[in-house]
Amino acid sequence: xxxxxxxxxxxxxxxxxxxxxxxxxxxxxxxxxxxxxxxxxxxxxxxxxxxxxxxxxxxxxxxxxx
Amino acid sequence: xxxxxxxxxxxxxxxxxxxxxxxxxxxxxxxxxxxxxxxxxxxxxxxxxxxxxxxxxxxxxxxxxxxxxxxxxxxxxxxxxxxxxxxxxxxxxxxxxxxxxxxxxxxxxxxxxxxxxxxxxxxxxxxxxxxxxxxxxxxxxxxxxxxxxxxxxxxxxxxxxxxxxxxxxxxxxxxxxxxxxxxxxxxxxxxxxxxxxxxxxxxxxxxxxxxxxxxxxxxxxxxxxxxxxxxxxxxxxxxxxxxxxxxxxxxxx
Numbered sequence: 482x483x484x485x486x487x488x489x490x491x492x493x494x495x496x497x498x499x500x501x502x503x504x505x506x507x508x509x510x511x512x513x514x515x516x517x518x519x520x521x522x523x524x525x526x527x528x529x530x531x532x533x534x535x536x537x538x539x540x541x542x543x544x545x546x547x
Numbered sequence: 548x549x550x551x552x553x554x555x556x557x558x559x560x561x562x563x564x565x566x567x568x569x570x571x572x573x574x575x576x577x578x579x580x581x582x583x584x585x586x587x588x589x590x591x592x593x594x595x596x597x598x599x600x601x602x603x604x605x606x607x608x609x610x611x612x613x614x615x616x617x618x619x620x621x622x623x624x625x626x627x628x629x630x631x632x633x634x635x636x637x638x639x640x641x642x643x644x645x646x647x648x649x650x651x652x653x654x655x656x657x658x659x660x661x662x663x664x665x666x667x668x669x670x671x672x673x674x675x676x677x678x679x680x681x682x683x684x685x686x687x688x689x690x691x692x693x694x695x696x697x698x699x700x701x702x703x704x705x706x707x708x709x710x711x712x713x714x715x716x717x718x719x720x721x722x723x724x725x726x727x728x729x730x731x732x733x734x735x736x737x738x739x740x741x742x743x744x745x746x747x748x749x750x751x752x753x754x755x756x757x758x759x760x761x762x763x764x765x766x767x768x769x770x771x772x773x774x775x776x777x778x779x780x781x782x783x784x785x786x787x788x789x790x791x792x793x794x795x796x797x798x799x800x
């Protein structure tokens with residue numbers, strides 16, 4: 482199914498959660514926050530939110546240097 | 548009143564219809580706190596001093612190190628070993644004697660931050676660690692001070708402008724600090740100077756927009772910058788209803 486990830490359309494498998502999406506991309510979940518359809522869900526919900534076709538996902542890294 | 552030499556100094560920005568004479572007076576009467584005089588703080592301070600922001604507070608407890616110089620453009624080779632606030636003040640005064648520089652050579656903590664932040668209209672977070680970012684963000688929210696929050700790492704940067712009670716806050720994005728040691732720092736993975744210059748320049752721009760009330764600030768949007776692939780993106784975001792800081796059941800005090 483088609484979703485939008487960081488502004489780009491991508492095809493991902495059905496039945497994916499936010500957590501499995503991060504895992505499939507090799508992204509360490511402790512290094513990012515995720516905006517899901519313009520809301521920022523709590524991290525504890527990442528493995529229970531099922532991604533639907535057309536969803537908008539932003540994966541934003543923790544950046545704190547100066 | 549702006550004197551004659553200042554009229555000349557600021558003439559090209561007074562020409563801007565969004566600034567004008569009144570805007571320049573506003574800048575000269577404004578007070579901005581810049582926390583950190585490193586890779587971000589250097590360009591922030593340079594541009595704000597050049598633009599005639601009348602009072603600049605600078606916070607840094609650190610001394611200039613040789614490994615700072617590739618990105619921290621307010622500090623020169625001769626400054627290695629000096630307090631960063633002294634090194635920064637020296638350059639800012641050479642650039643523009645018409646502004647006040649207030650030095651806070653301290654490490655921000657829960658006991659001193661309110662007294663320092665309370666003296667300023669706008670705060671710019673240009674620090675190098677998460678614990679100070681959370682401290683500044685929480686304090687600015689509770690004291691109702693606009694905060695321009697910028698951060699860099701490697702070739703990437705992130706920027707947001709936080710207007711308390713109007714825009715989402717830092718904790719709406721990052722509700723709790725990352726686990727210590729899990730997220731790399733500039734000391735671990737490096738930082739390219741130009742990326743700090745880019746984000747720092749944008750922080751200064753956001754600050755003067757907030758002061759002048761012009762244009763559309765980044766509040767309600769997050770800007771991410773990937774310098775390696777030269778990609779700027781802005782992401783719309785909303786307040787988090789259960790944000791630990793600005794949410795309905797706030798737990799932070």
